[in-house]
Each structure stands twice: as structure tokens, then as C-alpha cells.
Amino acid sequence: MSTEHEVTMEERQPPTLEELKARQARTRQNVGQDIEVLTVSMGPQHPSTHGVYQAVLDLDGEIIVDCRPGIGNLHRGLEKLCENRTYHQIIPMTDRLDYNSSFAMNHGFCEAAEKLMGVEVPPRAQYIRTMAHELSRLANHILWLGVHIMDLGTQTFFCICFRDREYVLDLFEMLTGARLTHSFARIGGVAKDLPDGFEEKCRKVVEFLPKRVAEYERIIKNNRIYYKRAKNVGIFTSEDCYAWRVTGPPLRAAGVVRDLRKDEPYAAYADMDFKVAVEYNADVYDRFLVRMTEIRESCKIIGQCLDNLPDGPYISKDSAFVLPRKKNVMLDAGAMIQDFYHVFNGPDAPKGEVYRAIEVPKGEMGVYIRSEGGGKPARVRFTTPSFYHGQALPPMAQGEMLADAVAIFASIDVVLGDCDR
Amino acid sequence: MSVAEIMEARFGSRLLETTTFRDDLTYSIAPDDWREVLEFCKESPDLAFDMLDCLIGDHLPERMEAPLQVVVHLVSHTYGHRLRIKVALPEGKTLRSLTDLWPSSNWDEREAWEMYGIYFTRHPHLRRLLTTDDFEGHPMRKDFPLQGTIGGPIRTKLKGKI
Amino acid sequence: MSGLVFPNFDGAPSVSKAQMLSGEALRNASDQDVLATMGGAVRLPGGIALPVQIERVLGFGRSFSYWPLLFGLACCAIEMMALGGSRFDMSRFGMEAMRASPRQADGMIVAGWCTTKMAPRVVRLYEQIPDPKWVLAMGSCAISGNIWDTYGVVQGVDSLIPVDVYVPGCPPRPEALWQGLEMIREKIKKSSHAYDGLRRIPARDALELEGAE
Numbered sequence: 104m105s106t107e108h109e110v111t112m113e114e115r116q117p118p119t120l121e122e123l124k125a126r127q128a129r130t131r132q133n134v135g136q137d138i139e140v141l142t143v144s145m146g147p148q149h150p151s152t153h154g155v156y157q158a159v160l161d162l163d164g165e166i167i168v169d170c171r172p173g174i175g176n177l178h179r180g181l182e183k184l185c186e187n188r189t190y191h192q193i194i195p196m197t198d199r200l201d202y203n204s205s206f207a208m209n210h211g212f213c214e215a216a217e218k219l220m221g222v223e224v225p226p227r228a229q230y231i232r233t234m235a236h237e238l239s240r241l242a243n244h245i246l247w248l249g250v251h252i253m254d255l256g257t258q259t260f261f262c263i264c265f266r267d268r269e270y271v272l273d274l275f276e277m278l279t280g281a282r283l284t285h286s287f288a289r290i291g292g293v294a295k296d297l298p299d300g301f302e303e304k305c306r307k308v309v310e311f312l313p314k315r316v317a318e319y320e321r322i323i324k325n326n327r328i329y330y331k332r333a334k335n336v337g338i339f340t341s342e343d344c345y346a347w348r349v350t351g352p353p354l355r356a357a358g359v360v361r362d363l364r365k366d367e368p369y370a371a372y373a374d375m376d377f378k379v380a381v382e383y384n385a386d387v388y389d390r391f392l393v394r395m396t397e398i399r400e401s402c403k404i405i406g407q408c409l410d411n412l413p414d415g416p417y418i419s420k421d422s423a424f425v426l427p428r429k430k431n432v433m434l435d436a437g438a439m440i441q442d443f444y445h446v447f448n449g450p451d452a453p454k455g456e457v458y459r460a461i462e463v464p465k466g467e468m469g470v471y472i473r474s475e476g477g478g479k480p481a482r483v484r485f486t487t488p489s490f491y492h493g494q495a496l497p498p499m500a501q502g503e504m505l506a507d508a509v510a511i512f513a514s515i516d517v518v519l520g521d522c523d524r
Numbered sequence: 525m526s527v528a529e530i531m532e533a534r535f536g537s538r539l540l541e542t543t544t545f546r547d548d549l550t551y552s553i554a555p556d557d558w559r560e561v562l563e564f565c566k567e568s569p570d571l572a573f574d575m576l577d578c579l580i581g582d583h584l585p586e587r588m589e590a591p592l593q594v595v596v597h598l599v600s601h602t603y604g605h606r607l608r609i610k611v612a613l614p615e616g617k618t619l620r621s622l623t624d625l626w627p628s629s630n631w632d633e634r635e636a637w638e639m640y641g642i643y644f645t646r647h648p649h650l651r652r653l654l655t656t657d658d659f660e661g662h663p664m665r666k667d668f669p670l671q672g673t674i675g676g677p678i679r680t681k682l683k684g685k686i
Numbered sequence: 687m688s689g690l691v692f693p694n695f696d697g698a699p700s701v702s703k704a705q706m707l708s709g710e711a712l713r714n715a716s717d718q719d720v721l722a723t724m725g726g727a728v729r730l731p732g733g734i735a736l737p738v739q740i741e742r743v744l745g746f747g748r749s750f751s752y753w754p755l756l757f758g759l760a761c762c763a764i765e766m767m768a769l770g771g772s773r774f775d776m777s778r779f780g781m782e783a784m785r786a787s788p789r790q791a792d793g794m795i796v797a798g799w800c801t802t803k804m805a806p807r808v809v810r811l812y813e814q815i816p817d818p819k820w821v822l823a824m825g826s827c828a829i830s831g832n833i834w835d836t837y838g839v840v841q842g843v844d845s846l847i848p849v850d851v852y853v854p855g856c857p858p859r860p861e862a863l864w865q866g867l868e869m870i871r872e873k874i875k876k877s878s879h880a881y882d883g884l885r886r887i888p889a890r891d892a893l894e895l896e897g898a899e
Contacts, residue, residue, distance in 0.1 A: 154763070175652075175801070178654040179834040179839050181834075184833075202761035203764065221546070265773070268771075272768075346627045348578075455545040456608075458548060460577065471597070523654055523801075524654075673837070679802050679838070679841070
């Protein structure tokens with residue numbers, strides 16, 4: 104028995120919306136009336152390592168009749184805490200939102216705060232931010248792949264992915280000082296400049312990761328077992344995605360060419376040349392393909408950032424909103440006063456409200472900040488993708504089998520720190 | 525026609541306040557116009573706001589006559605434009621749920637109820653989402669203490685649960 | 687049953703509080719005291735006593751096969767998974783089999799902040815783990831709640847369950863977690879627990895106080 108699957112000609116044509124809906128109806132099993140259901144709590148502690156998400160399932164045999172998610176097992180009250188902290192103090196807290204891609208969260212918050220305060224970020228900082236954002240995309244997608252395949256039953260792939268992720272984390276450690284929770288973005292730029300030897304190491308990693316992706320695809324893409332478990336499972340059409348606010352790879356797997364890096368460019372993405380990863384079958388298999396393409400495109404973007412990195416400051420000099428550099432603080436009285444003011448009072452944000460959405464690895468994250476003036480915001484809301492993806496599990500999983508629900512939940516990439524805030 | 529033109533042509537003076545701070549088009553409306561405005565935003569072919577980005581609750585205690593607020597962000601995938609709609613609510617005023625227009629507002633509304641006490645009528649099941657089931661109070665309100673009302677390190681009652 | 691003869695577990699630790707060391711006594715205990723709690727020597731039928739205490743033998747065996755409950759809550763879980771990955775590899779020490787069911791586990795690595803909603807579940811899972819068990823609080827959030835001093839977070843998981851080893855960090859590097867696990871292994875070898883003979887846990891003590899109010 105070969106493990107290869109021949110992709111047929113019919114499968115190569117992108118399906119229409121009606122065809123996707125027909126496939127959805129075919130794969131979802133209808134349950135009759137008057138059946139006795141077994142209520143099972145795929146409880147907060149379960150081995151699908153997505154965190155503490157509780158899915159109370161009503162099962163008729165293996166078929167899911169109803170799914171009622173319970174979240175809040177990781178709720179910290181981060182938004183209330185943000186109202187009592189200055190803008191600079193909020194940045195490390197955003198790290199712990201989606202901890203697989205911490206820099207992306209920092210970046211999102213800083214983009215919104217800079218929009219509010221009207222801070223101009225220098226070009227070098229934009230490029231460094233773009234590069235770090237794409238590195239966090241790599242870290243997130245490689246981790247996602249390992250965990251997704253582990254949910255489907257293997258352990259080896261998890262170890263392979265974690266080995267490759269270590270290279271990316273080494274780069275982060277060189278750049279930011281931390282493996283996981285970076286707190287690298289600052290309002291007005293980034294925390295520090297690129298260290299010596301970073302460019303060389305980064306190029307090496309970015310050169311060999313696409314070969315790794317080719318290996319992952321070789322192992323998984325035509326694998327008969329993965330094909331059977333992922334093809335036509337969890338079909339969520341573009342209409343469903345809009346209705347349930349599902350964004351990012353699941354939306355792009357449904358055929359929608361929507362990527363905020365292209366549609367509403369931020370940082371240095373307007374200067375980058377990359378393609379948006381789109382697939383058309385809207386199932387678990389296609390979400391895998393989208394993420395693999397995104398890894399390749401991220402490697403391309405990082406290469407371009409390194410090639411075209413401009414010179415200049417790595418943080419804005421706007422003293423009303425930006426923390427001064429530490430060496431100036433030690434030597435110059437004006438900078439010391441500025442530092443004192445920012446640490447104790449926070450930046451002098453104007454009165455108003457802003458909303459800024461960026462394309463984080465999991466989807467679209469929006470940050471809403473309402474400010475009444477002063478150093479602390481009056482209301483911060485993080486519209487994180489995992490919150491809505493967690494909500495979208497019931498419509499995706501209804502009528503599917505229990506084992507498929509595990510695969511679907513893995514493919515929509517929910518992280519509970521992101522979801523519960 | 526831009527979003528602003530279409531909205532002003534349709535609603536005119538019912539858009540109580542218009543702002544474009546940092547290029548974000550924002551309209552304030554009265555709570556009674558809530559349903560009509562949002563339905564128009566979704567159904568109108570020129571606006572086509574097919575995705576509700578988020579529904580955010582807010583508390584402004586300094587505004588005594590209408591301390592609560594709901595802010596809604598809309599996105600259109602066909603045209604690529606965005607809109608923000610705000611509504612100021614006095615205590616006890618309820619809004620109609622948006623779950624029949626955009627199902628993703630389900631959890632947003634539950635969170636707004638849980639955190640601020642803003643009630644949404646015709647919501648399928650408006651109950652607590654993020655805090656414990658026996659939690660009392662609406663934590664994101666400005667008068668609720670950050671450390672909560674139950675003291676000590678455990679911050680919750682364990683009676684009956686373990 | 688009369689045909690079977692077992693070695694005499696004379697003096698093996700029973701539930702009697704007197705024999706177990708905990709708290710202050712544990713911190714001040716000398717090696718002799720610890721040995722005394724391990725009970726007498728292994729006695730084979732026929733009166734032969736092996737020159738080793740039963741608990742020592744069991745402790746030595748257990749320390750190479752500590753299988754924690756898969757209990758990653760938040761960011762620290764990612765570093766715990768990295769410890770299970772190929773670079774840091776806890777499999778060479780026998781720990782990679784993280785059990786999903788508490789009944790099969792030897793302990794818990796609480797990785798991440800414990801919320802008020804999750805607190806009863808943490809206690810329940812801890813109580814479902816059979817004896818002997820050791821708990822490692824990983825990361826500042828599990829030790830003390832870290833920066834999340836809010837209505838939703840338990841300020842340190844040791845207000846709920848007894849913790850043996852604390853590993854600070856946010857998140858601690860896999861090597862730091864490994865050092866913590868080495869300390870757990872030393873404790874396993876000595877069969878020294880954070881709980882006492884009565885198996886009291888802080889959550890139940892707090893529950894009693896709640897009931898009294």
C-alpha cells in the first residue's frame with residue numbers, strides 16, 4: 104500500500120461557493136430526531152495542548168450534535184489591567200496574549216498607539232519590525248504544524264518542528280534577549296538595533312527553512328493518512344468566515360485574497376514583494392497548505408528586509424511619546440527628565456480613539472484604544488483572532504465526527520492566552 | 525460614493541456626531557436607531573459591511589447621563605472600507621442583539637454584558653463568558669476594583685466546587 | 687492468599703503524621719531524620735534484611751520515571767514543550783511521557799497562571815493524582831501570579847496545592863525548568879513531599895475557613 108495520493112485533475116480546479124456548500128452538506132452527517140446524546144466535556148485539561156479550552160460536546164455515537172465551548176479559564180482581566188498602566192507598561196503584557204508569536208502582538212499594540220499619538224516611525228525601525236514580525240510568523244506556523252500533526256497522532260513530527268523552531272528562537276534571543284516573550288517593539292520603533300552577526304545567522308536560517316518546508320510537505324502533503332484526515336474536513340466557506348469573523352489562514356484557505364499586509368499596509372510591507380497564500384477548498388488540508396506557503400513567503404520577506412535595510416535611528420526621537428535611549432538618560436539631563444516622565448507618567452497621548460488591525464500569524468488582530476489624554480489609556484480592547492476562532496468551532500464541527508473535531512480545532516489555531524485575555 | 529456620503533444621505537441628522545480622528549470614520553447614534561443603522565450597513569449593496577470586526581463595551585463614569593457605551597467596528601471585504609459606530613447608553617437601556625446579522629457578535633455581546641452590564645435583547649443565551657459562573661459584578665466598570673471583591677490570594681469562593 | 691509471602695514492609699511510611707516530615711521539620715531535617723522516615727529495611731521472608739530501605743529503592747526507581755500530568759496552561763507550556771523537543775530532550779531522563787490522565791501521572795508541572803475559573807479544576811486534578819506526587823510551579827505566574835494582580839488570577843498556585851519546587855522566570859528557559867526537575871528528582875529519591883501525612887492542601891484549608899465565615 105503506497106502512502107502517496109495522486110491529486111486528480113478535478114481536485115486541481117478551485118471549487119465554486121455552491122460546490123463547497125454541497126461538499127459541506129455531504130461530509131456533515133445529519134442526526135435524526137429523538138436521539139439520545141452523550142454529553143462529554145472535552146474539558147479544560149485535555150491532551151490537545153491548545154490550552155484550557157473546554158468544548159462540551161453532545162455526541163450521538165461519534166457524531167457531534169452540538170458543541171458548547173467554555174472559555175475564560177485563562178482570563179486575567181488584561182484589559183482592565185491596561186487601564187491602570189502606562190502605554191509603555193502595556194507592551195510586555197501584550198507579549199503574553201498570543202505567546203507563540205509575541206512580537207506580532209507587541210507590534211499590533213505599538214501600531215495602534217503610534218496611530219493615536221501620531222508618531223512617525225523611522226524607516227530602519229520599520230524594516231526591523233517587519234523582519235521580527237515575519238520571524239514570529241515562522242515561529243508560530245512551525246509550532247502550529249508540530250502541534251497539529253501531534254493532535255492527529257504522531258510525536259515525531261512535533262520533535263522535528265520544535266527542532267526547527269529552535270533556530271528561529273535562537274535568532275530572537277540574539278535580537279531581543281528572550282526566546283518567547285520578546286517585548287521588543289517600543290512606541291516609535293524597536294528596543295535595540297540589530298546585533299553583530301545577526302544578519303549572517305538570519306540569512307542562513309532563512310535559506311534553509313524553505314528546504315525544511317519542502318521536507319514537511321513531502322512527508323505530509325501526499326500522505327494518504329493525512330489526506331484522509333484533512334481533506335474535506337471542516338469546510339468553512341467564505342460566507343461562513345465573514346459571518347463568524349474568521350480571518351487569517353482559514354479565510355485565505357476559503358479563497359478570499361485578504362491579507363492586511365497588502366490591503367492595509369503597515370511597517371515596511373508596502374515595499375515588500377510577496378504573494379498572498381490562497382487556497383480554494385476551505386478545509387483542514389488547505390489551511391495546512393496556506394501556512395506552508397506563508398512560511399516560504401516569510402522567508403522571502405526577511406531576505407528582502409535584510410537586503411534593503413536602510414540606515415538611521417531604530418527609534419523615533421519624538422520626546423513627547425517615545426522613551427529616550429538609556430545611554431542618553433545616563434549622560435543628559437533632558438533625557439533623564441524625559442525618561443522619568445515616561446516611566447512614571449507615560450506619554451502625553453491626545454484625547455481620542457483609534458482602531459488599528461494588523462495581520463498577526465493567527466489572523467487579524469485589532470487594537471482599539473480610547474484615550475482621555477494622559478499617560479494611561481481609558482480603554483484598550485484587543486480584538487484577537489483566537490477569540491472568534493474559538494467561537495467558530497461549533498458551526499465548523501457540527502455534524503462532524505469527534506476525531507475530525509480535533510483536527511478542525513487544531514487547524515483554526517486557537518491559543519487561549521489570545522482568546523481569554 | 526463614499527461611506528460618509530451614503531450614510532449621511534440615508535440618516536442625515538440621526539447621525540448625532542461625526543468624527544474622523546486619524547482617518548477613522550466614526551458616527552455616534554442614538555440607542556433607538558441602533559438596529560436600523562446597522563441593518564442598513566449590512567444590507568446596503570453600496571456599503572456591504574459583511575464582517576463585524578468587534579463589538580466593544582465601555583464605561584465613562586464622567587458622562588453622567590449616559591455612562592455606558594457600545595462601539596462597533598465594521599469591515600467590508602467587497603470595498604475594503606471600515607466604519608465605527610458608537611452609541612451612548614444610559615443605565616438600564618438595552619440594545620437589540622446583532623447575532624442574526626453577524627453571528628460573531630454572540631460572544632462579543634456576552635462579554636459586554638458580563639463586563640459592563642449592557643443587556644442585549646433577543647440574544648440566544650446571554651450569560652457569563654470569561655469569569656466564573658458565580659461571579660458578582662461587572663468587572664470592567666471603572667468602579668469595580670482591579671483586585672476583585674473577594675480578597676486573599678485565591679480570589680474566588682471554592683465552596684461547592686472542589 | 688496464605689500461600690503468598692511478601693517481604694515485610696516493616697516501618698514503611700503509613701498515613702501517620704508522626705513519621706512524615708513536612709514544613710519546618712523538613713527544612714531542618716538532617717539526612718538521619720529523612721532516613722528514619724523511610725521506614726525500616728527491606729526484610730525478605732526467612733529473616734534476611736537487605737541493606738537498603740524500601741523507600742530508597744522505590745525512590746531511586748521513581749526518580750528516573752517521573753511522568754508529569756500534561757498541564758500546560760499558558761506561555762510556560764511552550765517552554766515545557768520545548769523541553770520535550772529535540773534540543774533539550776527530557777526524554778533522556780525518562781520524563782517525556784506526559785500523561786493526559788491524572789490517574790496515571792506522578793505529579794504536575796503547573797505551567798502558567800491559574801485563574802479563578804480554573805482553580806477548582808487544578809485542585810480536583812491534583813487530588814486525582816495518586817500518591818506519591820510532586821508538584822513543580824513553573825514560571826512566575828504559578829509561583830505568585832506575576833504581573834496579573836487582578837480579580838481573575840490566583841496569586842500563586844501554592845494557595846491551592848502544596849508545591850515542591852518553584853522555578854522562576856517568565857518564561858523560564860528549558861534549562862531552568864530542567865534544573866527544577868532535577869531538584870524534584872532529588873526530592874523523589876529522598877521521598878520527601880511538600881504535603882504531610884494527612885495530605886492537607888491549602889485549598890481545603892481555605893474552604894474550611896470559607897465555611898466558617
